Amino acid sequence: MHRTLTARHDRFALSRPFRIAREVKTEADTVTVSIRAGTLEGRGEGVPCSRYGESVEDALAAIEGIRPAVEAGAGREELLGLLPAGAARNAVDCALWDLEARETGRSVAALLGAPEPEPIASARTIVIDTPMMMGCAARRAAHAPLLKVKVDGRLPDAQIRAVRAAAPDARLIVDPNESWDARLVEAMQPVLAALKVDLLEQPVPAGIDACLETFRPLVPIAADESLHTREDLDRVARRYQVVNVKLDKAGGLTEGLHLARAARARGLGLMSGCMVGSSLSIAAALHIARMSDFVDLDGPIWLAKDRPGGVEDRGGTLYPPLPGFWGTP
Template identity: 55%
Template structure:
């Protein structure tokens, strides 16, 4: 019996504008994929990201380019051969995992052999704004276990001080999204220590990563935009302490699992991240999150409306979706 693949654009409006150093968004654009075979339907989601030259149209076109092979029965291993990493492959890969689970009645976590998923503490993000507005946002989050604070190069220390003053207890990830220079990193790191920053994520542009070789950072560094797939992990390990795994970068759960194992072999710590997305993106990401020291999966909490029966976040702790949602 042949499969049927469909892919559509599904936008989600955000509760409030989400700003990082590269720009601001008010809508999360996702690509929803279904793969049907008989009465079974596998679902997956990818999020096009302009940082990697992806658009809604380009991701849908990529999916269309492999439609015939997927409908003819191509498996996840074949998918890796015919598609590059990215949002399009992620959506198909996760849909294939879901379809396989429904056809066999064996859950994805059981197939992997990791056992049942448990709740995880996820970072709750404070987007880039004035120090006063960031402090107002942090005031509502002072009891969560982990904050992620978006900054740029225009006086990030003032913003972080404002956040810390009202939220002294949570662990803190700081994310400049490639907006700093190596000189700025050096000049600010003593203040970052004083502010009890636990992790600094992608401070420099990925193209300037070589500047980190030999740099003695006082704060653990995590690669995000610099760390996509397993090929460059050895090099990353000379520059970073952690790598942020995202399914839309690796191109799906299949290669994310491979990247996790390879990162552990290289001695890199693990972080699990996401784009701004619905719970359909987060459900497979929660599998990787079980092995990560830092988890940043709050994408659905930014939406005005999520998918039914998805993840539930309460005071920074995320509970997996209800049975039957995915996988």
């Protein structure tokens, strides 16, 4: 059956600023793809990231370039050769998964031979602010089982201590977003261990992370910006103990699953993450989350208004979208 592919730019206002080491976001700009076959429609979302040289305009142009191939019947594995890893491929790949579920009458979980997504503990993010304000934010989220603490190179010790004091029982991920250097990583190890931090995520810039090859951390370190696809694993496995699989980096659920399985085969810990986007991004990522040691999928929680029927956060537990939202007949 002939397909019709369309792509558009969607913008979502945030309910409050999302502040990390390299930027402050007040809006989420996404690319939404629809692939129609007769009366059936598959949808997918990608969130272009300027850190990787992506823009909405470039993503839309890339999708337009492969539209004839997709409309002629190109599938997910073929798509891996048509577009590079990134937000554009993610949006198209997830739309193809959604369309297949509707065409076959089988959910994406059934197609994978896996259980349907269930409620799962997902990190609540504490963005960069003064230590006092970060402590207040952590106190409001202290009931959540997992907190992700954004820091930079200025006051990380005080910021993490403030969060831990406000949320003594929560598991903690500390994420400097590449803002530390090797010296600070080493100096912070006793602090991280004493405060019972579970994971340190991408402390140094991806371009200089060779310094981690001989480093023996007291707290496991996760690769985020340093990891995109399976091709990165040889290098990453020498430097990190955990990998953060994001569908916008991997370029879709297809590559994300390949990457997650390959990482597990190497004995690496697994984290599922996301950009700040809508529930349409998160619905597919839930199929990585169920395989993961750490889940960080709170992107839609930052939106002033999400897509109807999307995921719901209740006290740090993320509930899947309503039936029919994505990936179900």
